[in-house]
Amino acid sequence: MLAGWWPADPMDCSRRMCLLLLLLALGLCLQRGAHAEHVRDLEVSEGAPVGTRVGYIGDGSSSDSGPPYLIVPVPGSAVDSDLAIEQTTGEMRTKVPLDRETRASYSLVAIPLSGENVRVVVRVLDENDNAPTFPTQVMGIEFPENTPRDVKRTLHPARDLDLGIYNTQRYNIVSGNVNNAFRLSSHRERDGVLYLDLQINGFLDRETTAVYSLLIEALDGGNPPLRGFMTVNITIQDVNDNQPIFNQSRYFATIPENATVGTSVLQVFATDTDAGENGQVVYSINRRQSDREGMFRIDSTTGLIAVNRPLDFETKEVHELVVVARDHGMQPLETTAFVSIRVTDVNDNQPTINVIFLSDDATPKISESAQPGEFVARISVNDPDSKTEYSNVNVTLQGGDGRFGLATRDNIIYLVIVSLPLDRELQPNYTLSVIATDTGNPPLHASRTFHLRVTDINDNAPEFERMVYYANVLEVADPGTSVFQIHAVDRDEGNNSALAYSILDTPDTHSTWFQIDPRSGLITTRSHIDCETDPVPQLTVMARDNGSPPLSSTATVLVTIHDVNDNEPIFDQSFYNVSVAENEPVGRCILKVGSVSIHVCV
Structure with missing residues (x-):
């Protein structure tokens, strides 16, 4: 600031700067006591280009002796970094672009050589360089569809860092x-913020418009104004203001009087434009006004009307139902429709079929050992129209692959019999249907379907995968060593297929060397084995079922015992005596010792 007052040496400058500041502070204090301080106010726009002249420290008053000045910035006012001050003339210019929103003023004290101190305050004037800004770009709110007119909700206001007319001035729905x-609507509070409210302008109807997405803009007072935007997503909440509506005001249907309970008649359908529980429709029959006998029922969810009790044309030909559709609202709304159901006259007496199974426990089963002609079940057929033209009934048997048939003598009692031999292992179950048809016009049919189970007898012996198995084991194996696991299957079921394994004792086979687990079929060594005694012992393994009487089968297991060097050579006698003639030629064998073929030669 004090150009030409300081030596060129930077270290010397630093020391002298500290001293000068102390002297200046002391001088200011003394001058304040001796003279009144003169204040100089200057202004500059925050949009001014770098180098713009702010003004002069001196104002030409008599109390100001004029430049040169000693400049003392107020601490923290950033005068040195943002303003350029010519001490010899007192001219002040901008060094950097100014921003009122960052710093609104600068303060300094100018000390002339003589005269009063000048306190300079530079105020930064506001320009419209900030657009209104909402705190969030998207906001969500909800209104029930029965919200009265003029009800308001407060929205996030936009804030503008500029002042006065350049601050937020109004809002619009774009x-x-x-x-x-x-x-x-909007209103400004003492804090200067223009607060924003959203109001209902008419009547809301979720069924017409369920969601709104408003684009709202905030404008300041600039020319042209700057804008900020926010999207407000509005969800209209449903209220139960719509009753269900049937797709027809009256329904007609026809049903024969022999329709069985549960037979569908027709389906009514109603819709409710409300949402959620308010739009969920349930159906019922108004029993006070119709169908007090409960001849029909309605599915509360689907609206399907079905026969609930047997119908009779001769008793009542037309049934009038009042069907109610009601929603699930807290205060439910409902509407009604009329259903006319006409019952038509038919041959309404079906034959009846009664089946008695002739097994020991009266269940549908037959042994696979049953012979052709053996009884399976007793069937009695009755037609309530026996005194009318519908008295004759034809009975047939379906299913069973031709292995079962019907026998009768009086066309009233029928017997289901075995026609062909049975084999449970080939087919364990049969589905049979007895069908009775009267001769009415149209004829009526009755059927009875049952599932016949063929029970097992022990007619299948266990079966091995092969007749001969091969196994290997070392002759040094300890007792309990696993040798081989054998497996057999039995096509019977239950106890008839439960198998137990054993090793048959046969002479000279050394079968006692081995043992078998009766359940798993695992063959293990029972004792020490000897390759020199029997290198390939043969075992006969039997699998036996638990039937009555039991059946069994056998297989052969050839166990190869692998030799190890566990025997030293043995002479057949401990002392040999031989005589040799003196004229025996050289090389003649005179003695052979045991199985080791040791030759003694001359």
């Missing part, structure tokens, strides 16, 4: 305001 359903 788009999304279907049918002009909403309007905006």
Whole structure:
């Protein structure tokens, strides 16, 4: 600041700067006591280019002796970094672009050589360089569809860092305001913020418009104004303001009098434009006004009307139902429709079929040992129309692959019999249907389907995968060593297929060397084995079922015992005596010792 007052040496400058500041502070204090301080106010726009002249320290008053000045910035005012001050002339210019929102003023004290101190305050004037800004870009709110007109909800206000007219001045709905359903209102509080409210402008109807997406803009007072935007997503909550509506006001249906209970008659259908529980429709029959006997029922969810009790044309030909559709709202709404059901006259007496199974426990089963002609079940057929033209009934048997048939003598009692031999292992179950048809017009049919189970007898012996198995084991194996696991299957079931394994004792086979687990079929060594005694012992393994009487089968297991060097050579006698003639030629064998073939030669 004090150009030419300081030596060129930087270290010397630093020391002298500290001393000068102390002297200046002391001088200011003394001058304040001796003279009144003169204040100089200057202004500059925050948009001014770098180098813009702010003004002069001196104002030409008599109390100001004029430049040169000693400049003392107020601490923290950033005068040195943002302003350039010519001490010899007192001219002040901008060094950097100014921003009022960052720093609104600068303060310094200018000390002339003589005269009063000048306190300079530079105020930064505001420009419209900030657009209104909402705190969030998207906001969500909800309104029940029965919300009265003029009800308001407070929205997030936009804030503008600029002042006065350049601050937020108004709000507009740019788009999304279907049918002009909403309007905006605003008010300014003491904090200077322009607060925003969204108001109902008409009547809301979720069934017409369920969601609004309003684009709201905030404008300041600049020319042209700067804008900020926010999207407000509005969900219209449903209330139960719509009753269910049937797709027809009256329904007609026809049903024969022999329709069985549960037979579908027709389906009514109603819709409710409300949402959730308010739009969920349930159906019922008004029993006070119709169908007090409960001849029909309705599915509360689907609206399907079905026969609930046997119908009789001769008793009542037409049934009039009042069907109610009700929603699930807290205060449910409902509507009604009329259903006319005409019952038609038919041959309404079906034959009846009664089946008695002739097994020991009266269940549908037959032994696979049953011979052709053996009885399976007794069937009695009756037609309530026996005194009318519908008295004759034809009975047939379906299913069973031709292995069963019907026998009768009086066309009233029928017997299901075995026609062909049975084999449970080939087919364990049969589905048979007895069908009775009267000769009415139209004829009526009755059927009875049952599942016949063929019970097992022990007619299948266990079966090995092969007749001969081969196994290997070392002759040094300890007792309990696993040798081989054998497996057999039995096509019977239950106890008839439960198998137990054993090793048959046969002479000279050394079968006692081995043992078998009766359940798993695992063959292990029972004792020490000897390759020199029997290198390939043969075992006969039997699998036996638990039937009555039991059946069994056998297989052969050839066990190869692998030799190890566990025997030293043995002479057949401990002392040999031989005589040799003196004229025996050289090389003649005179003695052979045992199985080791040791030759003694001359």
